[in-house]
Amino acid sequence: MINVLAIDAGGTSTRAVLLNETGHCLGYGSAGGGNPISSGPDRAAASILAAAEGASDAAGLPPTSVTHTLIAMAGMSVSGSRDWVSGPLATRGFPPTVTVASDLLAIFSSGTWQPDGYAMVAGTGAAGIRVRDGQVERTADGLGWLLGDAGSGYWIGHRVAAAVIANLDGRGAETALVPLVLEAAGIENSAERGPDGRPIALRDLVEALYRMRPVELSRFAPLAFEATTDAVARAILDDAISALARLFSAISAPDLAGPLVLGGSVLTAQPRISDGVTQALLEEDFSPEMRKVPDGVVGAAVLALRLAGTDVNAEVFERITTTLAHLR
Amino acid sequence: MINVLAIDAGGTSTRAVLLNETGHCLGYGSAGGGNPISSGPDRAAASILAAAEGASDAAGLPPTSVTHTLIAMAGMSVSGSRDWVSGPLATRGFPPTVTVASDLLAIFSSGTWQPDGYAMVAGTGAAGIRVRDGQVERTADGLGWLLGDAGSGYWIGHRVAAAVIANLDGRGAETALVPLVLEAAGIENSAERGPDGRPIALRDLVEALYRMRPVELSRFAPLAFEATTDAVARAILDDAISALARLFSAISAPDLAGPLVLGGSVLTAQPRISDGVTQALLEEDFSPEMRKVPDGVVGAAVLALRLAGTDVNAEVFERITTTLAHLR
Numbered sequence: 001m002i003n004v005l006a007i008d009a010g011g012t013s014t015r016a017v018l019l020n021e022t023g024h025c026l027g028y029g030s031a032g033g034g035n036p037i038s039s040g041p042d043r044a045a046a047s048i049l050a051a052a053e054g055a056s057d058a059a060g061l062p063p064t065s066v067t068h069t070l071i072a073m074a075g076m077s078v079s080g081s082r083d084w085v086s087g088p089l090a091t092r093g094f095p096p097t098v099t100v101a102s103d104l105l106a107i108f109s110s111g112t113w114q115p116d117g118y119a120m121v122a123g124t125g126a127a128g129i130r131v132r133d134g135q136v137e138r139t140a141d142g143l144g145w146l147l148g149d150a151g152s153g154y155w156i157g158h159r160v161a162a163a164v165i166a167n168l169d170g171r172g173a174e175t176a177l178v179p180l181v182l183e184a185a186g187i188e189n190s191a192e193r194g195p196d197g198r199p200i201a202l203r204d205l206v207e208a209l210y211r212m213r214p215v216e217l218s219r220f221a222p223l224a225f226e227a228t229t230d231a232v233a234r235a236i237l238d239d240a241i242s243a244l245a246r247l248f249s250a251i252s253a254p255d256l257a258g259p260l261v262l263g264g265s266v267l268t269a270q271p272r273i274s275d276g277v278t279q280a281l282l283e284e285d286f287s288p289e290m291r292k293v294p295d296g297v298v299g300a301a302v303l304a305l306r307l308a309g310t311d312v313n314a315e316v317f318e319r320i321t322t323t324l325a326h327l328r
Numbered sequence: 329m330i331n332v333l334a335i336d337a338g339g340t341s342t343r344a345v346l347l348n349e350t351g352h353c354l355g356y357g358s359a360g361g362g363n364p365i366s367s368g369p370d371r372a373a374a375s376i377l378a379a380a381e382g383a384s385d386a387a388g389l390p391p392t393s394v395t396h397t398l399i400a401m402a403g404m405s406v407s408g409s410r411d412w413v414s415g416p417l418a419t420r421g422f423p424p425t426v427t428v429a430s431d432l433l434a435i436f437s438s439g440t441w442q443p444d445g446y447a448m449v450a451g452t453g454a455a456g457i458r459v460r461d462g463q464v465e466r467t468a469d470g471l472g473w474l475l476g477d478a479g480s481g482y483w484i485g486h487r488v489a490a491a492v493i494a495n496l497d498g499r500g501a502e503t504a505l506v507p508l509v510l511e512a513a514g515i516e517n518s519a520e521r522g523p524d525g526r527p528i529a530l531r532d533l534v535e536a537l538y539r540m541r542p543v544e545l546s547r548f549a550p551l552a553f554e555a556t557t558d559a560v561a562r563a564i565l566d567d568a569i570s571a572l573a574r575l576f577s578a579i580s581a582p583d584l585a586g587p588l589v590l591g592g593s594v595l596t597a598q599p600r601i602s603d604g605v606t607q608a609l610l611e612e613d614f615s616p617e618m619r620k621v622p623d624g625v626v627g628a629a630v631l632a633l634r635l636a637g638t639d640v641n642a643e644v645f646e647r648i649t650t651t652l653a654h655l656r
Binding site for chain 2: 130136137138139140141143144146147148150158161162165166169170171172196197198206209210214243246247249250251
């Protein structure tokens with residue numbers, strides 16, 4: 001009797017599903033951030049354990065019934081020791097062996113059971129992979145807010161903030177993003193000027209933004225989509241589309257057609273971006289079939305089943321997605 | 329008998345000069361970083377004291393002979409208590425009252441004794457001021473590496489690093505900056521690829537750069553000037569010129585002709601930038617007389633003399649610069 005536990009451990013939330021070997025989802029659970037880099041290993045392990053226990057409780061099966069555990073998480077966490085998470089799981093009766101897989105491969109496998117294609121994710125960060133024979137053959141970007149993640153939510157939000165600051169400082173074009181950013185940052189949009197000749201609102205905004213962690217600038221990204229008629233916002237989004245098209249060109253190979261699985265809020269919740277990327281790829285004579293997925297939990301289940309020896313074909317994949325849809 | 333102590337306290341070095349009321353420089357001293365934000369108040373006070381004692385020793389005059397002390401330092405340090413520096417100075421016999429002035433005003437006053445004009449500085453950061461009747465009337469930028477400092481050494485160096493990373497990652501144009509940045513970062517320029525399909529050198533470079541403080545990326549700025557025929561480097565420098573031209577447009581006023589005093593290594597040591605800015609201003613029908621200054625110590629002396637009641641005219645200004653030149 002084989003039961004697999006598949007966990008999609010993200011920076012802000014963690015999802016777990018318990019399945020039998022036919023791909024029938026028996027229980028689902030979720031919890032907070034499960035990435036050991038961003039949440040710290042103790043909190044990440046607690047989230048993963050909470051999601052796992054939620055899934056086994058919902059399935060009405062004890063942790064000891066699980067035969068294989070797979071956790072999908074971001075790149076840097078894939079290597080190295082897993083004691084921080086395998087220990088706490090074993091303490092509660094889950095099997096002591098944990099397999100870790102790439103979160104990008106889980107996103108890819110959430111969109112298709114086929115062994116070849118591409119995945120691109122643009123949420124707070126941005127990265128892409130080429131998959132061949134079920135393995136990651138090429139990765140691009142995912143290199144962090146300061147030096148990479150081109151086209152990501154951080155990347156857009158940082159440009160939005162800098163454009164507003166330049167406008168208020170008299171160095172940049174007029175933009176309708178000014179009132180939107182000031183409101184989002186909780187700063188009064190007053191015309192009053194300080195002794196340096198600049199708006200008081202500029203000083204208050206700069207102080208507020210430097211108090212945030214840089215990656216938190218991603219929360220201004222949605223404002224670029226709100227300001228639909230603003231030339232500055234449009235230019236930022238056009239640049240993001242170009243950056244994501246270049247991301248695809250870095251992972252694409254002429255002998256590998258697709259599909260292209262899209263994940264992350266920028267690529268899945270903003271048609272302006274996904275349509276723009278489709279158009280940009282068409283101009284380069286690429287037209288991969290595109291599929292949007294909300295997270296990597298289906299893909300984690302696919303990878304966990306393969307680990308347990310199940311041949312995940314169209315029928316099994318269909319069973320995973322439909323039975324999971326009933327659970328969450 | 330009036331003797332003034334003028335101190336130019338910068339982030340990496342501090343300069344002090346002791347003058348009599350006619351503008352005759354009697355002694356000069358220098359020390360390490362004197363900015364309380366970047367060096368911490370204790371180390372900054374120690375640097376300022378060391379430079380001040382160097383100047384009084386060289387002049388052969390005791391600290392008690394000083395009647396007025398003025399310290400020029402970066403914006404945020406101008407307001408607030410001065411106890412951190414006035415205390416240590418008084419302990420060694422310097423007068424207990426310290427006047428603090430804007431480092432940008434000291435740069436301006438290093439280039440001219442006249443009361444009206446502009447100053448722009450582009451070193452690690454970038455900022456500009458409009459000066460009228462000897463007072464700062466308008467400031468622009470100086471808003472830090474993450475959200476401002478457009479056209480600065482950080483701004484250029486960050487773009488150089490990001491362009492090299494994008495090239496190595498297959499997302500950006502080929503650039504001759506790659507070998508230059510890898511060498512500067514001490515990373516072997518090997519063609520070997522890792523399991524993710526990317527050059528090992530990319531991984532090593534990204535790790536090395538994230539170990540640095542972000543502002544340290546400014547050390548890659550000079551490489552953009554070395555790669556004279558590289559299109560990527562040229563585009564970065566053209567953008568820097570545009571940013572600095574916008575900085576000037578933010579401070580310029582139609583009724584105020586100039587001069588424009590330039591400070592900081594990007595604007596004073598790179599003719600490509602200063603010539604480009606001159607050209608960009610000409611296209612906007614601005615042609616202020618430009619003067620480059622190496623630091624703000626002459627201007628600190630001008631401001632200190634004015635504080636002591638001296639009318640700093642062309643003759644006094646000339647005396648400051650020629651007598652100081654003999655001392656350092």
